Amino acid sequence: MSFVETRKIIHLDMDAFYASVEQRDNPALRGRPVAVGGSRARGVVAAASYEARQFGVRSAMPSSTALRKCPELVFVKPRFEVYKEVSRQIREIFAEYTPLIEPLSLDEAYLDVTENRPGLALATQVAREIRAEILRQTQLTASAGISYNKFLAKLASDYRKPNGQFVIRPEQGEAFVEQLRVGEFHGIGPATAARLNQLGIFTGLDLRQQSETFLRQHFGKAGSHYYLIARAQDHRPVVPDRLRKSIGSETTFEHDLHLAEELRKGLQPCLDAVWGHCQRTGLRGRTVTLKVKFTDFQQITRSRTLVGLVPGPEALAQVAHELLLPLLPLEKGVRLLGVALSSLETPDDQIGRQLALLL
Known part of the structure; x- marks a missing residue:
């Protein structure tokens, strides 16, 4: 191995x-x-x-x-603010065991404990101690999944909830995956599961029987990932301080919006929140995505990727408003609006890219 x-x-x-x-x-x-x-x-x-x-x-x-x-x-x-403070406490506990911490949200994270600060031989013991310390310091319970890769660890964490832990050992990986429905795979949503079902692929075993070429034909680059996870393989490392892939904000309204001016006003707090985050972090992005949820809960997104980074709040607002225009006049009311900025770069990324062009 x-x-x-x-x-x-x-x-x-x-x-x-x-x-x-x-x-x-x-x-x-x-x-x-x-x-x-x-x-x-x-x-x-x-x-x-x-x-x-x-x-x-x-x-x-x-x-x-x-x-x-x-x-x-x-x-x-x-x-x-309370949840963020508790999350900070929890991450400090993680850091007592390993520097390799990849937060996914306020309440979950991956930890690589192959080498851990207490020098414990068993990852199950590390997980047990971390969960006990979380309970002692916060009076809250946590569940843990332990395995030899991120995909299986994520799956395992659901198996003893709440307040438990579950391990998938290397010799158990393939057998564990083959009996799962594809809709139970982390990273395969309902729409992708339905497409797989249409192709006659219902379980992990069905998925493993497909060639990588076949899966790439139907699912693009994601097909290679599906090919690997069907074999219980996932080579992604735990990445500390992972850069956010997008910045987003959305608002659900008290009353449905119907008029263009209402939509523009309703969108403004989202635009302010997104650009405020850009200013605080120095992040900038190229892709603007508009999210619209109608009164019947139908949801659509519209995106535009610029040649360069969005330079300021006025440009962000302009692109978002232009994405709104094709939806007018509205056939039904809007209950939620959101804006996201993705393809993010840090200032160092920008400088490095500019230098590369000059060399």
């Missing part, structure tokens, strides 16, 4: 993070179905406690739907 395959990777995932923080800080919420998000008719669930999940309440679900499923649901406004 190669060096890459013998890495020890942990995927740590906090259990119902936002909702658990709220239950921790308000004892009256413990044991009750809790949703973090807007309770208004047009609100959306950002996170749900395990008590709420038993009724079928899920994140990204409209609040009205969640209430129909669970009339006793208690809504709590999100406190992102």
Whole structure:
């Protein structure tokens, strides 16, 4: 087995993070179905406690739907500054064990513990100690998946939730993958799973029987990734301080928007938030994406990639407004607007690229 395959990777995932923080800080919420998000008719669930999940309440679900499923649901406004502070605590715990930490969000991260600071031989023991320390310092539980690559570690972390851990050893990888439905693979969404099903590919074993050429013909570069993960292979390293791929902001409105001027005004807070992040971080991007969700929950995106980096807030707004124009006049109301900037570069990236052109 190669060096890459013998890495020890942990995927740590906090259990119902936002909702658990709220239950921790308000004892009256413990044991009750809790949703973090807007309770208004047009609100959306950002996170749900395990008590709420038993009724079928899920994140990204409209609040009205969640209430129909669970009339006793208690809504709590999100406190992102609190969640960020708890996330900082958790990452400090990670750093006591390894510098190789790749955060995916406030509540989950990959850790490479092949070599770890306490010198523990078993990754399962590292995961156990980290979870115990998280519980001691924050009174919150975490689940862990342990394996020899990121793909399998991510899959494994779902198998003992909440407050548990699961390991997939090198000799178990292929057998574990072959019995999964392709829709259970991390990174394969519902649309891709449906396309695979149309090709007669329903399980990991079905996927493994396809050639890389066949998969690339149907799925482009992603086909090579599917070819590897069907064989329980994933050579991606854990990348500390990973550069964000995009900056985005979106707003759900109290009332549907119908007029061009309403859309422009509704879009402005998103534009301000995105450019504010650019100013704070020095990041700039080339691709502007407009997101629109209509009153019937149909969602579309429209993108434009510029030759150069978006130079300022006026240019960002201009591209976003131009992406809006083909949608007018609206056939139905708009309940949500969002803007994202991607193909990001740091100032050092920009300087290096400019120097390369001059040499």
